[in-house]
Amino acid sequence: MTPHPQNNDRFRTFIAENRFSVLLLYYLFLNVLVCTAFAALVVVSEAIAGKAYEGIFPEAFLECLYILFGQSPVRYLTAGSGFNAILYALLSLFSVLLPGLLLGSILFKLTAPTRKLAIFSDKLEVDTATGALETSFYLATTMSVYEMQTRVFVKYYRKERSESVDDKYPLKSFQIHELNGDHYIALPYAPVPTRVSVPVAVLRDETHVREDQDLTVVIADGRVDWYVRGQPIRPKEGDLARLIVLVDGHLPGLLTQLYEHQTFDLCRDARIGITKRFRSYYNPARDRYEITKWENF
Numbered sequence: 001m002t003p004h005p006q007n008n009d010r011f012r013t014f015i016a017e018n019r020f021s022v023l024l025l026y027y028l029f030l031n032v033l034v035c036t037a038f039a040a041l042v043v044v045s046e047a048i049a050g051k052a053y054e055g056i057f058p059e060a061f062l063e064c065l066y067i068l069f070g071q072s073p074v075r076y077l078t079a080g081s082g083f084n085a086i087l088y089a090l091l092s093l094f095s096v097l098l099p100g101l102l103l104g105s106i107l108f109k110l111t112a113p114t115r116k117l118a119i120f121s122d123k124l125e126v127d128t129a130t131g132a133l134e135t136s137f138y139l140a141t142t143m144s145v146y147e148m149q150t151r152v153f154v155k156y157y158r159k160e161r162s163e164s165v166d167d168k169y170p171l172k173s174f175q176i177h178e179l180n181g182d183h184y185i186a187l188p189y190a191p192v193p194t195r196v197s198v199p200v201a202v203l204r205d206e207t208h209v210r211e212d213q214d215l216t217v218v219i220a221d222g223r224v225d226w227y228v229r230g231q232p233i234r235p236k237e238g239d240l241a242r243l244i245v246l247v248d249g250h251l252p253g254l255l256t257q258l259y260e261h262q263t264f265d266l267c268r269d270a271r272i273g274i275t276k277r278f279r280s281y282y283n284p285a286r287d288r289y290e291i292t293k294w295e296n297f
Contacts, residue, residue, distance in 0.1 A: 148249030
């Protein structure tokens with residue numbers, strides 16, 4: 001019986017998620033591991049043959065390392081016959097496979113889009129005047145992105161529900177379909193910061209909280225309380241509410257799809273009031289958008 005869950009794409013996922021420096025360290029580690037294993041086999045082979053084998057491990061290790069990097073055998077591993085000759089043939093094969101693996105990983109990293117093409121702002125702010133929860137992002141690429149859209153989801157959990165027999169799924173999630181402003185851009189996306197604005201009801205009294213409102217923030221007596229579809233979120237009691245912003249679009253230049261997300265903790269990350277904002281404007285002379293006040297991103 002096949003065990004579950006399965007993960008059939010670990011290797012490519014590992015390459016895609018790690019930096020070049022990490023991949024290089026793993027490559028060096030594999031070389032050391034292979035040399036250690038083959039040097040140990042050389043010691044065993046010399047012992048079986050009745051030869052002196054004490055203290056030869058360091059020399060055998062260096063010889064294996066030389067072979068991996070294209071040098072000829074010096075003493076123990078020869079191209080003649082016997083067990084050591086087999087070790088030499090296998091080690092020569094590894095000297096081709098390991099660099100090829102590193103080169104393939106580098107090519108994959110160069111051709112595959114990075115996971116950090118969408119750079120999100122750390123700010124999640126509540127505009128009490130307009131009733132909006134806002135954050136921003138921009139794409140760290142000059143390649144054309146078509147049919148880019150922004151979607152926002154809410155995932156929340158209430159501890160008292162997890163202890164209820166009637167509610168088998170205490171972790172709830174839903175999509176906020178009505179966003180403020182444009183959330184779909186069919187034409188190539190201009191590489192400028194874009195605001196994501198989510199409607200939120202700003203109240204001064206919890207008695208007016210409604211279940212048909214996706215997000216509600218109650219500001220009263222110096223406290224800030226969040227409600228999700230009429231349900232209070234109490235972090236001190238084990239509750240949580242997360243805002244997940246998804247950005248996706250087509251990258252025809254790479255024949256691939258852009259798909260990235262950012263997760264915010266509503267109770268921890270959201271701040272009341274709007275701080276200074278960046279400004280974007282179109283420059284007809286240069287036929288491009290330009291940004292001022294980048295420090296306010």
